[in-house]
Amino acid sequence: MYYVQEIASDIFWVGGTDKRLERFENMFPLPQGVAFNSHLILDEKTALMDTVDAAISAQFLENIEHVLNGRSLDYLVVGHMEPDHCANIEELLRRYPDLKIVGNKKTFQFLEQFYTFSKPDNYLIVKEGDELPLGRRTLRFFMAPFVHWPEVMFSYEVTEKILFSADAFGCFGSLSGNIFADQTDFEGVYLDESRRYYSNIVGKYGPQVQTVLKKLAKLEIEMIVPLHGPIWRENLPYIIDKYQHWSTYQPEKKGVVLVYASMYGNTENVMNLIAGKLAAKGVQDIRMYDVSKTHPSYIIADAWKFSHLVFGSPTYNLGLYHGMQALLHEMASLNLQNRKVALVGNYTWANAAVRDMTEIIESMKKIEFIGEPFEIQSALKAEQLPELDQLVEAIYASLNADSAELVAEGAGTSTKLI
Numbered sequence: 001m002y003y004v005q006e007i008a009s010d011i012f013w014v015g016g017t018d019k020r021l022e023r024f025e026n027m028f029p030l031p032q033g034v035a036f037n038s039h040l041i042l043d044e045k046t047a048l049m050d051t052v053d054a055a056i057s058a059q060f061l062e063n064i065e066h067v068l069n070g071r072s073l074d075y076l077v078v079g080h081m082e083p084d085h086c087a088n089i090e091e092l093l094r095r096y097p098d099l100k101i102v103g104n105k106k107t108f109q110f111l112e113q114f115y116t117f118s119k120p121d122n123y124l125i126v127k128e129g130d131e132l133p134l135g136r137r138t139l140r141f142f143m144a145p146f147v148h149w150p151e152v153m154f155s156y157e158v159t160e161k162i163l164f165s166a167d168a169f170g171c172f173g174s175l176s177g178n179i180f181a182d183q184t185d186f187e188g189v190y191l192d193e194s195r196r197y198y199s200n201i202v203g204k205y206g207p208q209v210q211t212v213l214k215k216l217a218k219l220e221i222e223m224i225v226p227l228h229g230p231i232w233r234e235n236l237p238y239i240i241d242k243y244q245h246w247s248t249y250q251p252e253k254k255g256v257v258l259v260y261a262s263m264y265g266n267t268e269n270v271m272n273l274i275a276g277k278l279a280a281k282g283v284q285d286i287r288m289y290d291v292s293k294t295h296p297s298y299i300i301a302d303a304w305k306f307s308h309l310v311f312g313s314p315t316y317n318l319g320l321y322h323g324m325q326a327l328l329h330e331m332a333s334l335n336l337q338n339r340k341v342a343l344v345g346n347y348t349w350a351n352a353a354v355r356d357m358t359e360i361i362e363s364m365k366k367i368e369f370i371g372e373p374f375e376i377q378s379a380l381k382a383e384q385l386p387e388l389d390q391l392v393e394a395i396y397a398s399l400n401a402d403s404a405e406l407v408a409e410g411a412g413t414s415t416k417l418i
């Protein structure tokens with residue numbers, strides 16, 4: 001049975017949720033599933049804003065058929081050519097042979113790379129600022145290259161000031177009837193997943209996100225409609241402020257995330273002592289993760305949120321323990337920057353952990369190391385406790401040093417993007 005919702009007059013959400021998918025991009029765990037949003041505009045012309053993932057095609061096609069109610073589909077706007085939004089293009093062409101697919105040059109290049117069909121007669125190539133009149137409504141297109149793919153384009157519905165923002169402002173997690181963020185306990189249910197989505201999927205492209213936010217700053221925006229997760233129609237400055245922090249690599253909160261690898265528990269022991277000593281000094285909301293236990297995407301999300309990171313790892317085959325190596329490599333490749341970092345190393349016969357952690361972290365921008373790396377040889381010895389206390393003191397001092405306001409605030413009523 002069709003399942004749709006009207007998000008504005010004659011604009012229908014026709015997407016769906018996949019709760020069964022284990023991992024997004026076969027990589028990121030989805031404990032609450034993921035939603036694929038698609039919207040159908042009924043006007044003198046009909047326009048579909050993106051399609052959905054293959055997993056929910058049947059529901060999606062039924063939704064469209066219901067909303068069209070016998071009408072034909074005139075336009076399909078492809079904001080993003082990643083397969084989680086494009087699985088149904090060929091089927092739509094089969095059903096609506098006169099369908100015009102709206103995209104930019106890169107959209108069609110990718111379309112023909114991914115799929116075996118080529119239908120140039122059905123392509124409508126648009127560029128920055130072009131408008132597509134639908135009747136009462138008009139769509140205007142804004143290129144958003146590398147948010148997070150090169151062909152990404154936002155569509156702005158001029159009459160009701162609705163921004164279709166592709167994967168930007170997207171979020172992991174399913175939609176549960178309440179498709180608007182203001183209908184949900186967003187902070188309780190979605191914020192962490194929104195940050196995990198941003199940091200891991202879009203995080204590398206902060207400068208490109210900044211470019212598009214600045215470009216759209218002069219637009220009045222009443223609604224932000226992403227391809228995943230809830231839709232924004234109230235308190236837009238709240239989520240825009242988050243995007244400001246995330247895309248400029250500004251932590252949202254002063255605080256410490258401790259991340260370690262440990263086989264026999266000795267590195268873990270040092271990390272526990274650091275955390276306990278910081279807590280005794282009054283530091284709150286400390287996060288601690290074992291890289292062998294927690295999926296890196298959660299650790300990366302917290303690294304995006306907090307200002308101070310402590311990494312601890314044993315040496316492994318003259319290098320780094322794999323989980324730590326992989327995590328740090330991923331953080332560097334996602335362009336994480338502007339953080340304060342302390343290191344804990346461990347070895348039994350040939351030391352490499354601190355050297356290798358330092359090398360990867362030094363490749364990241366605007367990193368400030370706190371104190372000297374703290375190293376143990378197999379296990380912590382009592383005579384090292386004063387040195388450990390020094391490191392804790394240095395972390396604590398660094399936490400208190402910054403007077404800059406790090407706590408993100410979503411106050412304000414402006415609907416401008418920045």
Ligand SMILES: Cc1cc2nc3c(=O)[nH]c(=O)nc-3n(C[C@H](O)[C@H](O)[C@H](O)COP(=O)(O)O)c2cc1C
Pocket residue numbers: 261262263264265266267268314315316317318319346347348349350351352377378379
């Ligand atoms: C497969 C394997 C490879 C290791 N390679 C090294 C190494 O190259 N150099 C070294 O000093 N220690 C090496 N170690 C030893 C650990 O780094 C060392 O015992 C460390 O203290 C373990 O810390 P943990 O108690 O936190 O697990 C290796 C251990 C294992 C199991």
Ligand SMILES: [Fe+2]
Pocket residue numbers: 080082148167
């Ligand atoms: Fe995407």
Ligand SMILES: [Fe+2]
Pocket residue numbers: 082084085167227228
């Ligand atoms: Fe997506």
